Amino acid sequence: MTAHENAVQRISIVGTGYVGLSTAVCFASRGYDVIASTRSEDKVHSINAKRAPFHEPGLDEAVRTSIESGHLRAEISRSEAVRQTEVTFLTVGTPERADGTIDLRYVISASEDIGRALKRKNAYHLVVVKSTVTPGTVRGPVKVALEEASGLVAGSDFGLCTNPEFLRQGSAIRDTLHPDRVIIGEYDTRSGQQLANLFEGFYDPAIPILTMSLESAEMVKYASNTFLAMKISYANEMARICEGVPGVDVSKVMAGVGLDERINPRFLNAGAGFGGSCLPKDTKALCKFAEEQGYSAPLLRATLAVNKAQAFHVAQLALSTLGEPRDKKVALLGLAFKPDTDDLREAQSLTVARTLLKAGAHVSAFDPVVKQVSLPGFEELDYPPSTSACLAGAHCCIILTEWEQFKRLTPDDFIQFMATPAVVDARRIFDPHEFGNRLTFLAVGVGRELDVCRTSVRDNEE
Ligand code: UDX
Numbered sequence: 001m002t003a004h005e006n007a008v009q010r011i012s013i014v015g016t017g018y019v020g021l022s023t024a025v026c027f028a029s030r031g032y033d034v035i036a037s038t039r040s041e042d043k044v045h046s047i048n049a050k051r052a053p054f055h056e057p058g059l060d061e062a063v064r065t066s067i068e069s070g071h072l073r074a075e076i077s078r079s080e081a082v083r084q085t086e087v088t089f090l091t092v093g094t095p096e097r098a099d100g101t102i103d104l105r106y107v108i109s110a111s112e113d114i115g116r117a118l119k120r121k122n123a124y125h126l127v128v129v130k131s132t133v134t135p136g137t138v139r140g141p142v143k144v145a146l147e148e149a150s151g152l153v154a155g156s157d158f159g160l161c162t163n164p165e166f167l168r169q170g171s172a173i174r175d176t177l178h179p180d181r182v183i184i185g186e187y188d189t190r191s192g193q194q195l196a197n198l199f200e201g202f203y204d205p206a207i208p209i210l211t212m213s214l215e216s217a218e219m220v221k222y223a224s225n226t227f228l229a230m231k232i233s234y235a236n237e238m239a240r241i242c243e244g245v246p247g248v249d250v251s252k253v254m255a256g257v258g259l260d261e262r263i264n265p266r267f268l269n270a271g272a273g274f275g276g277s278c279l280p281k282d283t284k285a286l287c288k289f290a291e292e293q294g295y296s297a298p299l300l301r302a303t304l305a306v307n308k309a310q311a312f313h314v315a316q317l318a319l320s321t322l323g324e325p326r327d328k329k330v331a332l333l334g335l336a337f338k339p340d341t342d343d344l345r346e347a348q349s350l351t352v353a354r355t356l357l358k359a360g361a362h363v364s365a366f367d368p369v370v371k372q373v374s375l376p377g378f379e380e381l382d383y384p385p386s387t388s389a390c391l392a393g394a395h396c397c398i399i400l401t402e403w404e405q406f407k408r409l410t411p412d413d414f415i416q417f418m419a420t421p422a423v424v425d426a427r428r429i430f431d432p433h434e435f436g437n438r439l440t441f442l443a444v445g446v447g448r449e450l451d452v453c454r455t456s457v458r459d460n461e462e
Contacts, residue, residue, distance in 0.1 A: 008126075008198045009033060012081035012088045014110050016043050016074065018056060018277075019130055019165045020091035022172040025059065028066035030202060036074045037081035047074035055342040055369055058173045078110065082117035087126040087198065089163070090114065093277075094131050100284035104141060107131050111142045115149025118158055126159035126194050132282060134222070134289045135215040138162045139187065159191030162214050164221035169276065170340035182209045185217025222289075225282040226300055231267040232274045233306035239270035239445030240313065250445025251428050270445040272348040272400055272426040273310035275337030280307070280346040310444075311351035314426040317442045318356065318396045321422040325361040329419070331394035333387060334401025334427070335367035342369040349400040352426075353381060366390035368403050391417035402427040411438035 009032060013024045016038040024036040038044055043053045050067045052059035066072035075081050082088050092106040107129070118125055127146060129138050143154050154160045162185035167175035182199055186192025192211045199209055212220075239250040250270045258265025274280065283300055290297035322328045337347035344350065349365070350373065356363050357380055364382040365373075372383050384390040387409070391397055397414060399406060407429045414421045415438065422440035423430070435441040 008086045008194070010085040010087075011035075012037060012085040013091055014078055014081065014088060014114065015091035015093070015106075015131070016040075016047065016053070017091065017093060018054075018169055018172050019167060020089070021047070021052065021059065021063070022056070022167055022176040023089055023091060023130065023165070024072055025062035025066045026173065026176045027202070028069065028071035029062060031071065032202075033085075034066070034072045035081040035085060036072065037076070037078045038074060039076065041076065044074040044076055047072070055340075056172050057170060057340050062173055078113040079117035079120070082114055082125065083121050085125075087128060087195075088114055089128045089130050091130045091165075094133055096281045096284060099288070101288045102132075102134055102281075102285045104133065104137060107133060107137070108141055108145050111145035112149045115146040115152075118146070118150040118152055124158060126161065126191060128195060129160075129162045130165050132164065132221050132225075132278070133162075133218055134285060135218040137218065138185065138214045143187070155188040155191070159194055160187035160214075161185060161191050161195045162217045163195065164217060166221075166224060169343060170338060178204070179207060182207060183217045183220050184209060184211045185214040186211055187214055222282055222286045225278055226286055226303065228267050229274055229279040229283045229307070230299065230303045232269070232279075233303040233310075235268045235270040236273060236310045236444075237306050242445045242447055245447040248447040249432065253445075269428065271310075271402075271428060272314050272352065272444070273307040275346040275348045277343065277345045280304070307348075308351075311348040312355055314348070314398060314400075314424060314444065315352045315355035315359075317424045317426075317444075318352075318398050318422075319359055319361075321396045321420075321424070321440055321442065322361065325356070325359045327362070328395040329362045329364060329393055330356050331390045331397040331418070332363060332365040333367075333390065333397060333399050333406050334403055335365050335370040335373065336401050336403075339401055339403045344370055344373060344375075347400075350375070350378070352398060352400060353378065357381070364390050364394065367401060368405060388413070388417050394418045395420045396422040396424065398424040399427050399429055402429050411435050414439055 011027050011032050012035045013020045014037050016036050024034045028034045046053040047063055050064040052063045090110050092110045094107060095103045097103045114127055129142060147154060152158055164183050166179055184192050184195050196209055235254055242248040242250040254268040257263055258268050283304055287297050287300045318330055319325055335349045337343055353363050354377060364384050366384055366387055373381055414423055425443040428443060432443050432446050
């Protein structure tokens with residue numbers, strides 16, 4: 001390996017979604033020279049004008065400082081981006097096809113573009129696939145596209161790695177800078193070593209870096225996301241059981257369960273279920289992938305089935321408070337699939353809204369960031385400009401996203417504005433005792449009589 005390879009300084013990122021842009025600003029913030037390449041002129045314009053092209057806490061500020069420091073610029077041309085740098089991270093999306101399988105079209109066309117650029121570059125270059133792809137994709141179609149377009153050979157003329165990303169929307173920058181672990185899938189030792197060298201200069205030395213085969217690294221991403229999805233569906237299944245048992249509250253149960261170090265308390269929050277751009281898509285894609293190999297993946301199927309049922313269940317809880325739903329108004333607080341994002345992809349709120357509209361209810365929705373749903377089937381949804389306007393005259397309210405501002409609402413806020421104060425807490429942000437004593441209150445995972453055994457240390461001391 002040459003000294004030059006040890007000291008990568010110029011990095012290009014192809015794709016400027018959550019992963020691409022977070023990676024770009026984080027490298028730029030640590031003094032690397034970064035070119036972020038996107039096909040969208042609007043995004044190029046926005047980034048170069050120092051604005052993040054989508055809502056993500058801290059991203060606007062990070063884009064601004066990166067551009068002002070001269071360490072980041074956005075560029076349409078992928079070939080320029082590759083030509084002027086030593087390493088390229090490929091971060092384009094891998095959406096889901098109608099049958100649940102992964103759509104590799106953007107990954108392949110980006111690989112072809114990178115390959116064409118490598119043909120003209122005439123120097124060793126490292127290509128790192130960050131996009132989520134099923135095992136075998138990088139060694140298969142990605143390598144083929146790169147080699148055919150460049151006329152070069154992977155492993156000798158250019159390096160090839162995969163490096164799955166585990167960031168969460170809403171904390172994308174923090175997660176990019178401080179991951180629990182870094183996974184490198186290497187095509188050959190030289191590629192893996194070059195990426196490890198880059199990361200050793202970038203991450204805190206306490207962060208473990210694991211190197212493995214391309215396929216194992218691709219699989220780590222799916223195995224992690226589906227495990228998280230399974231934890232949530234497990235909590236939601238427990239919630240359904242708890243609801244039938246007076247005196248039980250699933251959040252107390254999961255607090256008790258999560259203290260077992262073998263389990264840990266995270267991703268055990270029962271609620272409306274999981275949405276977003278990764279957990280649903282990756283679970284479906286791994287299911288399909290397993291099926292193609294002749295294995296039906298019953299655990300993954302159950303994870304998806306419980307999640308789907310949970311959104312209908314939340315809508316059902318609301319309908320149970322309404323009697324005849326026609327001419328009744330339901331207020332939805334929250335639309336985004338989680339707080340601190342404007343992303344509606346696979347949001348459980350959409351299934352809840354659709355079910356209520358189908359039942360004949362009037363549905364109003366307020367979200368601090370998502371201003372409307374521009375998808376077919378939601379034309380009748382109403383978008384009042386504030387929480388109070390959304391609650392005004394409503395017969396039931398459902399909490400669908402746990403935004404901080406909703407957590408501050410009190411029973412009086414609902415009593416004051418609603419026609420009949422009934423609340424379905426599908427994200428467990430309210431105290432069931434406090435709310436249950438003042439209004440009709442149904443919460444995911446709370447048995448009909450409230451949990452009267454007070455178990456926390458603090459409660460025992462009182
Ligand atoms: C997820 C993974 O966490 C991340 O590692 C991966 O890189 C991308 O996919 P993200 O989709 O941004 O991240 O959000 P996440 O925080 O995982 O939440 C996903 C969904 O699960 C949300 O709808 C959230 O409301 C729900 N969720 C999460 C629960 O219902 N209960 C929980 O306990 C945790």
